[in-house]
Amino acid sequence: MxxxxxxxxxxxxxxxxxxxxxSVKEIIEQLPEPKPAYNTVSTIIRILxxxxxxxxxxxxxxxxxxxxxxxxxxxxxxxxxxVDGYFGGSFKSMVSFFVNKNDVDxxxxxxxxxxxxxxxK
Numbered sequence: 001m002x003x004x005x006x007x008x009x010x011x012x013x014x015x016x017x018x019x020x021x022x023s024v025k026e027i028i029e030q031l032p033e034p035k036p037a038y039n040t041v042s043t044i045i046r047i048l049x050x051x052x053x054x055x056x057x058x059x060x061x062x063x064x065x066x067x068x069x070x071x072x073x074x075x076x077x078x079x080x081x082x083v084d085g086y087f088g089g090s091f092k093s094m095v096s097f098f099v100n101k102n103d104v105d106x107x108x109x110x111x112x113x114x115x116x117x118x119x120x121k
Contacts, residue, residue, distance in 0.1 A: 004078075004081070005048075005053070005074075008036075008044055009044055009047065009048055009053075011031065012027055012031075012041065012044055012045065012048070013048070013053065013054075013067065013071075013074070014071075015027050015030040015031065016054065016065060016066065016067045017067055017071040018030070020066065020067075021064050021065065021066040022064065022065060022066075023059070023062055023063065023064055023065070024038060024041050024042050024045060024062075024063075024065070025038070027041055027045070027065070028041055045065055049065075052068060053067065053068055053069055054066065054067055054068060055068050082094070
């Protein structure tokens with residue numbers, strides 16, 4: 001993918017990832033108040049299509065939009081950008097930062113390590 005999403009684009013993608021496919025109207029229904037205008041959402045969805053992150057299929061007189069990338073792929077790419085940009089590419093530095101700055105409990109760290117071990121199996 002390689003393209004960074006704007007805050008609004010990311011917000012709309014969160015809705016699409018949750019719903020798997022949706023019309024502009026359905027996307028708007030899922031957004032918090034104050035809801036953006038229909039034309040605003042439609043324009044941003046078309047931008048996402050240009051970026052090849054979203055595609056559509058015809059349904060009646062309108063379109064149903066769906067993501068072309070998985071949420072996990074985008075999350076992974078975003079996390080790598082965060083680690084590279086703020087922690088010199090070191091996940092260890094990032095974890096250390098969060099432990100030191102966010103008062104992480106030892107039980108939480110042990111739980112995280114167990115989860116990592118279980119995923120490796």
